[in-house]
Amino acid sequence: MLLGDIVLKNNVSLLFLSFFLFISCDHKHKEYVGNVLPYSRFPQEKELEGEVIELDTALFRYPFRIRIEGDKAIVMDLHGSDYYGHLFQYPSFQYLSSFGRRGDSPTEMLSMENFRLYNHELWTLDANKSELTRLDFSSSGDSLLREETVTLDEDILRPLDFAIYNDTTFVIPDYSGESRFLKVSCEGKLIEKIGAIPTANEKVLQEARPALAQAWRSFLDYNPHNGVLAAVTQLGEVVEVYNLKDSTHVVRIGEHDEPEFKVSDGYGIPTGIMGFSDVQVTDSAIYAVFHGTPFKEIARQSGKLPDGGKYIYVFSLKGEPLYKYVLDHYIYGIWVDEATKTIMATDVNSDQPILKFCFGSV
Known part of the structure; x- marks a missing residue:
């Protein structure tokens, strides 16, 4: 990581400036439906020490996601x-190659929001181009080669994450606010809408759905073995668990509550x-990686705080709190x-940005 990127890597606003919304949420006197359950404690808590993996090359400005296969x-x-x-190479972390070249040509990417491994292939999401791209490993296994690109329908609002449901279907958050997620075909066509934003703020849900959907921006993952789709909010403390096999849905809300905003000078400011x-x-x-850092503290420290979360929360496949891991690094x-x-x-705070934690038996 270059020294010139210190401001960049600590600038949390890069992750949520696009979510400055014209809404104000009142969290008093909320009423939730029966599948929305609060949580405040974990039955077990444990401290974990990270082992720094030494890399022999400086590549990263903001190392955001990691996957291993x-x-x-x-x-x-x-x-x-x-x-x-x-x-x-794993576990040595010997550098092999790079992919997803930055640029505006048809074979380059304007952004990468996430990537997924599925059936020994890799899919990436470029929100700025509204494209999903499939890459395959070369015969030698030391590089990834571009195989196809899927352009998403224009009525699918700016996608900021995705998961692979099966060989023919993706799951993408719905930023229109009309539903929670969209099932999208491998040709980029909308198949089905899933769920609704589990907010207690009925007024905003009715009057400003797209804004609310952006406030509820979530990171998600799906496991095809058990049919569980999990989504966690970037703001606030909400965990949603959808079982797409039996159609059950549980929402867990922690002590920090729903994503919170207030209007100031025409902007929606996280509060x-x-x-x-x-x-x-x-x-x-x-x-799930949890931060819990108040925006007031982020603003007061003006980039001096470490960027990331010091906690890993573990929930059952039904959303029940199990473990809270307290880390010695921000991740x-x-x-x-x-x-x-x-x-x-x-x-993202270190020139050696890869860490290994051992959590023992669970």
């Missing part, structure tokens, strides 16, 4: 200067906290291997 690790750079994705920044649904649990993205009891994470 077999002997390959892929790390996404949210603000990559030349490339948005980097491929490494609550930075919430979650990543989530993974494993075969047995849901793991953004995670990849969990329950077989080895290992969590790999990204740290």
Whole structure:
């Protein structure tokens, strides 16, 4: 990470400036439906110490996501200067190659919001182009090659995350506010709308749905083995668990409540906290990175605070709080291997941004 990027990596506003909305949420006297349940404590809490993985090359400006499959690790750079994705040998983290070249040509990317591994292939999302791109590993396995690009329908508002449902379908958050998620075909066509924003603010839900949907921006993950789709809010403290096999839905709201905004000089200014920044649904649990940093403190410190979250919250596949891990580093993205009891994470504050946590038996 370059010294000139210190301001960039600490500038939290880059992650939520697009969500400055003309809304004001009143959180008093809220009434939720029966599947919305509060939580305030975790039955077990444990401190975890991170092991820094030494890299032999300086590539990253804002290492945001990490995924591992077999002997390959892929790390996404949210603000990559030349490339948005980097491929490494695992577990040595020897650098192999980069992909997702930054640029405005038809084969380049204007942004990368996330990427997914599925059936030994990789899909990326470019919100600025409203495109999903499929890449495949080369025969030698040391690079990723562009195979196809899918352009999303114009009526699918700016997609900021996605998950792969099956061979033919993606799940994308619905920023129109008319539903919570969209099922989209592999040709980019809308198939089905799923759920609704679980807010108690009925007035805003009726009068400013697109604005509310942006305030409820969530990171999501889907596990096809158990059919669980989990979504965690970037602002506030809300965890949603959809079981797409039996159509059940549970919402868990923590002590920091829904995403909070207030109107000031024509802008919607966050008044609550930075919430979650990543989530993974494993075969047995849901793991989410939590920040909990008040916006007032972020503004007061003016870039001096470490960027990221010091907590990993673990929930059951039904949304029940299980574990709270307290970390010795601030992190953004995670990849969990329950077989080895290992969590790999990204740290945007360090020139050595890859960390390894061992969480023992669960």
